[in-house]
Amino acid sequence: MTEIWQRPWWFTNSSKPLLQPTWSYLLDNHGSLLHSHLFSALFPAAAYFVICTWFSCLMLIGPSQWRVPRPQILAVGHRSPSERECVVHTLLLSLFFVLPAAVLQSVLRTHIELPSRAPTILELGMGLMASLLLFDTQYFVWHGLHHVCPGLYRSVHAKHHQDHSGLELPISLAHLLPWGLYGGPAYHDKHHKSHKWHLAPYFIHWDRLAGTLAP
Numbered sequence: 001m002t003e004i005w006q007r008p009w010w011f012t013n014s015s016k017p018l019l020q021p022t023w024s025y026l027l028d029n030h031g032s033l034l035h036s037h038l039f040s041a042l043f044p045a046a047a048y049f050v051i052c053t054w055f056s057c058l059m060l061i062g063p064s065q066w067r068v069p070r071p072q073i074l075a076v077g078h079r080s081p082s083e084r085e086c087v088v089h090t091l092l093l094s095l096f097f098v099l100p101a102a103v104l105q106s107v108l109r110t111h112i113e114l115p116s117r118a119p120t121i122l123e124l125g126m127g128l129m130a131s132l133l134l135f136d137t138q139y140f141v142w143h144g145l146h147h148v149c150p151g152l153y154r155s156v157h158a159k160h161h162q163d164h165s166g167l168e169l170p171i172s173l174a175h176l177l178p179w180g181l182y183g184g185p186a187y188h189d190k191h192h193k194s195h196k197w198h199l200a201p202y203f204i205h206w207d208r209l210a211g212t213l214a215p
């Protein structure tokens with residue numbers, strides 16, 4: 001298989017990655033599926049559904065101390081929806097927005113040939129961290145725009161603020177990463193209470209730079 005995918009500088013040269021047997025098996029037996037547009041559209045959407053379902057189950061049946069308290073202050077005339085209503089709403093959003101967006105993204109993307117060598121665990125971790133940092137950046141801008149433009153806030157983002165819920169799990173990146181670099185649920189919860197601070201979803205560096213980090 002041709003190595004047309006350029007490895008970033010921080011990729012190591014470990015001779016035998018732990019994931020190599022699984023990686024080779026998948027490429028040798030399901031290579032055409034992995035490279036297909038159908039797979040690249042359905043896999044992220046399916047992963048999103050599975051992860052949403054898992055967290056929804058934790059929300060419904062998990063220990064109550066893991067749940068971030070629902071907002072006390074709601075817009076006049078707005079009833080706080082039940083957990084069940086939130087689950088249905090999330091599923092509808094996933095079906096009508098996430099799935100079509102995944103299909104569109106897969107159709108528009110250029111063909112990517114997967115390398116024959118598997119990534120090491122370190123490379124996988126670095127890749128995941130880079131994805132989180134990238135998403136954090138674009139979401140910070142997108143989220144900030146919704147709070148700056150009243151029309152955008154009312155028509156799109158207000159629903160998220162009214163239906164706010166969350167989980168503070170005992171093991172999470174917020175507890176694993178040092179120096180409070182990762183804000184976590186408590187950090188995002190402060191945004192729901194103030195609407196002013198903490199616009200980034202994960203890390204705190206953009207809020208620090210933009211002056212939107214709570215004093």
Ligand SMILES: [Zn+2]
Nearest residue numbers: 160164188192
């Ligand atoms: Zn939120």
Ligand SMILES: [Zn+2]
Nearest residue numbers: 143147157191
């Ligand atoms: Zn917001």
